[in-house]
Amino acid sequence: MHELSIATSLVRLAEQSAREAGAARVTRVHLRLGVLSGVVREALDFAYDIATEGTMLTGSELVVEDVPLVVWCSACESERSLSTITRFRCPTCDAPTPDVRSGRELEISHLDVEGEIAPEPAGDGAAAGALPQPPWSPFRSVPPS
Amino acid sequence: MSARIVNVRQKVLRKNDGLAAELRERYRAAGVVVINLVSSPGSGKTSLLEHTLEQLDLRAAVIVGDLATENDATRLARSGAPVRQISTGTTCHLEADMVERALEDWDLSAFDILFIENVGNLVCPASWDLGEDARVVLLSTTEGEDKPLKYPTIFNTADLAVLTKMDLADVLGFDRTAAVESVHDVRPGLPILDTSSRGEPGLDAWLDWLRARHAEAATRIADPV
Numbered sequence: 304m305h306e307l308s309i310a311t312s313l314v315r316l317a318e319q320s321a322r323e324a325g326a327a328r329v330t331r332v333h334l335r336l337g338v339l340s341g342v343v344r345e346a347l348d349f350a351y352d353i354a355t356e357g358t359m360l361t362g363s364e365l366v367v368e369d370v371p372l373v374v375w376c377s378a379c380e381s382e383r384s385l386s387t388i389t390r391f392r393c394p395t396c397d398a399p400t401p402d403v404r405s406g407r408e409l410e411i412s413h414l415d416v417e418g419e420i421a422p423e424p425a426g427d428g429a430a431a432g433a434l435p436q437p438p439w440s441p442f443r444s445v446p447p448s
Numbered sequence: 449m450s451a452r453i454v455n456v457r458q459k460v461l462r463k464n465d466g467l468a469a470e471l472r473e474r475y476r477a478a479g480v481v482v483i484n485l486v487s488s489p490g491s492g493k494t495s496l497l498e499h500t501l502e503q504l505d506l507r508a509a510v511i512v513g514d515l516a517t518e519n520d521a522t523r524l525a526r527s528g529a530p531v532r533q534i535s536t537g538t539t540c541h542l543e544a545d546m547v548e549r550a551l552e553d554w555d556l557s558a559f560d561i562l563f564i565e566n567v568g569n570l571v572c573p574a575s576w577d578l579g580e581d582a583r584v585v586l587l588s589t590t591e592g593e594d595k596p597l598k599y600p601t602i603f604n605t606a607d608l609a610v611l612t613k614m615d616l617a618d619v620l621g622f623d624r625t626a627a628v629e630s631v632h633d634v635r636p637g638l639p640i641l642d643t644s645s646r647g648e649p650g651l652d653a654w655l656d657w658l659r660a661r662h663a664e665a666a667t668r669i670a671d672p673v
Contacts (some may be wrong), residue, residue, distance in 0.1 A: 305541055305572035313460045324454040326510070334460075341574040341601035354657030388604075389597045390633050409575070411456040 306346040309356035309409070317414055318359050323425050327418025328378045337370040337408035339388050373407035454495055467544040469550035471551075471579030478556035481665035482564065483658070484578050486602055488595070492612035494520045495645040496586065496654075497563055501527035504655055506560035506662055513542045513567045519540050519652065525657030530554070541572035544579060560662050570599035582607040582661060589613045589620050593627040600634040609640045610654060615647030 313332065321329050336342060344367060351365045372385045379396035385391065391400050459465060464529040474481045485493050494512070501508055501524065512520045513534040521533035532550045534542060556562070564580060566573045585633060587595055590613060596603040604611065609631050616625065623643075631638055641653045 305539075305575060308541075308543070309460060309540065309575070312463065316456065316458060316460060320456045320458070322455055326452075326454060330451065339601055339604060341571060388600045388634070391604075391636050392633075399632070401638075409461060410459045413456055414454040415451060416454050417451045432652040447507065 306342060306350040307354065309342060310350035313351070313411065314354045314358050314360055316411055320411070321359055321414055321416050322420070322423040324416065326414075326416035327359070327420050328435055329363050329414050329416050331364045331366055331415035332360065333366045333368065333412045333414065335368050335408045335410050335412050336369050337406040338372050339403065339406040340409045342409060368380060368412070370405055370408045372399035373404045374400035375402040375404055376400050377402070454563060457513040461575065461577075464544045467548060470576035471544060471548060474556065475562070475579060475581070476665075476668055478559075479665055479668070480559045480562050480647075481582075481661045482555045482562045482576050482578075482580045483661070484566060484573075484580035484583045485586065486566045486570070486573045486583060486606070487568060487588075487612075488570045488591060488599075491568070491586045491588035491591060492645060493565050493568065493581045493586055494523055494533075495575060496610070496612060496643065496651070497524055497565060498527065499602065499645045499651055500563075500655065500658070501529050503651060504561070506659070507558065508561045508563065509559045510563045511542075511547060512565040513546070515540070515567065530559075536567060540567055540569050541576055542566050542578060543576050547578050560665075561658065570595070570602050574602040574605050581665065584608045584610055586612050587627060587631070589617045589622040593623050594630050596627075596630040596634045603631060603638070606635065606638060608657065609635075609638050611640060611642050613644060614642045614649060615644035635652045 317332050318328055318436065348365060355361055355363060372388055373382050374385055374391060376383050376393040376398055378396050379393060382404055383393050383395065383400065385394065392398065393400050473673050487493050497510060509530040511532050511534060512524060513536055514520055514551055515536055515538065518533045521531045525531040534546050534550050542564065583606045585603055587609055611627065628640055631640055641657060642649050643651050643654050
């Protein structure tokens, strides 16, 4: 269930972009999601509700555009859309097609926003980006025994 | 002001990707080759690494990720190689910032090769770039030949597939041809090596592959970017 990590990153990117644009609230996030992104849509929807709580995205809608798998067929010298992610072969000539042209996308295309605040300068400002670090360190060295 | 649209056009994981790019530069400058091992739990990542550390004639270090326990790090540290455990708590994969913090005070130029043993999971680790030179996915003979078809993304993003526990292939009725076909259905042309940590065919092909990756990294440092 890595979708919560992804949803958290998504919220941070959306908040930062909205702040830079001087928006007070985000009402919709438009996400491009490739079929080969490794993200499960239902799990992301679930995680989105949790990750947006108490943020500028509270109550917003996640609008997902599915991006199909497109590969390059070197035999046909042409791009081909595949309807499956478990058989990387050209639907026309059956040649193997390892070269992925699209389908890995996991990106925010745009936001619907409203309200107005003073815009923040671009960049990963502390207010917009950084989360507090935990006081404990999860790393420990193990000496050779 | 009324509702409006803000264009973003950015990757959701851009922070991780940016950090991974920084790590990649750091590995490159230190001349260390970095291998990210991914697989389902129990497919033999730690055993493969234990025997690799014994047999490989390169200076190696290991970062190992698990939700909990330091059992794997303790096993691997017996080789004498520097080992760090990342306990991810509830996170099902490693992210670039976890690796960066685990590396803290290590002088990477003291190593030829750094192994990152990811959390046992065939789904989540696929999305996170750790700056590695190669992502290696393990498929054990005990798992079933169609595993790649069930978890296509991680096999598709790998640079090498390693078949593990091949000494058990006969007794398990493992159909190697079917397994290779499954791998190539989701990633045509992916190189595949047969290994066994405890019997035949041993680790020779794998060790040779690692030495070749290290030789490439050494060429890189001789010709800096």
